[in-house]
Amino acid sequence: MVTVTFLTPPMRDKIVVEVPDNTRITLLNLMKRFNLPRKCCGEGKCGNCAVKVMPLRKSARLVSLSEKEKRELFQAGKLSIEECESVQVKDIPPRWRLACQYVVSDEPVLVAF
Numbered sequence: 794m795v796t797v798t799f800l801t802p803p804m805r806d807k808i809v810v811e812v813p814d815n816t817r818i819t820l821l822n823l824m825k826r827f828n829l830p831r832k833c834c835g836e837g838k839c840g841n842c843a844v845k846v847m848p849l850r851k852s853a854r855l856v857s858l859s860e861k862e863k864r865e866l867f868q869a870g871k872l873s874i875e876e877c878e879s880v881q882v883k884d885i886p887p888r889w890r891l892a893c894q895y896v897v898s899d900e901p902v903l904v905a906f
């Protein structure tokens with residue numbers, strides 16, 4: 794079981810979701826299940842589903858970015874050249890991710906938007 798915590802300013806309280814192990818679900822689909830809608834394409838083409846994803850463990854290893862996600866985050870102004878290099882060279886995940894592309898893993902995360 795992994796914990797995904799959603800936090801967004803209009804909400805008074807955070808939403809904490811327990812996701813069973815080996816559940817292949819994107820953050821966007823998880824958000825839809827809990828009525829946290831975003832106006833977006835759902836296909837990795839609009840950049841409107843960008844959310845901040847923060848690991849809740851120090852030793853977290855988050856899933857790396859696909860070229861498609863890098864391109865959309867860069868075009869949406871959510872990924873700098875420096876962060877892009879950190880992703881490629883040091884395997885450090887960026888602050889922003891596309892909710893439609895980020896598949897929930899075994900890392901507990903805080904998702905803010």
Ligand code: FES
Nearest residue numbers: 833835839840893
């Ligand atoms: S839903 Fe459009 S980029 Fe993610």
